[in-house]
Amino acid sequence: MKRRSLATGLVALALFAGHNLAYAQPPSADSWQMKRLFQPTHADLKSEAKGRVVIYDGLTDKMVERALREQFHRVDAMMFTRTVVTDTDGAPRRDPDSGVVVYEDDGCD
Numbered sequence: 001m002k003r004r005s006l007a008t009g010l011v012a013l014a015l016f017a018g019h020n021l022a023y024a025q026p027p028s029a030d031s032w033q034m035k036r037l038f039q040p041t042h043a044d045l046k047s048e049a050k051g052r053v054v055i056y057d058g059l060t061d062k063m064v065e066r067a068l069r070e071q072f073h074r075v076d077a078m079m080f081t082r083t084v085v086t087d088t089d090g091a092p093r094r095d096p097d098s099g100v101v102v103y104e105d106d107g108c109d
Contacts, residue, residue, distance in 0.1 A: 026060045026084055026092070033059065037067050040074070048077035055079045060086045061104060081106060 027033045033056050036044055048054075054077060059067075064080050071078070083104040085093045093102045 026058060026063065033057070034063075037063075037071065037078075045074075048074060053077050053079055055081055057081045058084060060084045060090065060092070062086055062090055 036054060037056060037059075040048070056064075056067075056078060057080075059080060061083055064083055067078065067080075068075060083106075085102040085104055087093050094100060095102055
C-alpha cells in the first residue's frame with residue numbers, strides 16, 4: 001500500500017511540477033476550445049440551448065474579450081477560468097519577482 005501511495009504522489013508531483021508552464025501558452029487557433037468558442041457546430045449550439053456550459057481554461061484576456069464581443073449571445077453557456085493577463089503586445093504577463101504567468105483573479109478563493 002505504501003508503494004501505491006508513493007507512486008501516486010510521484011505521478012501527481014510530475015503532473016503538477018510544470019503546471020504553470022503548461023498555461024503559459026494560450027490555446028492555438030485550431031484547438032478544440034477556440035473552435036468551440038468561435039466556430040460552434042450545430043450540435044454545440046443545440047447542447048448550449050439545453051443548458052450546457054463549457055469551461056474555457058487558459059485563454060488570454062484578449063481571447064475572452066473577443067469572445068464576449070463576437071459571441072455575446074452565447075455568454076450564458078461560457079465560463080472562463082485561469083484567464084491569462086497579457087501585455088500590450090498580447091504576450092502573457094509575468095510576475096516581475098517570480099516570473100510566473102499572471103492570471104486574472106476569478107474571485108474564487
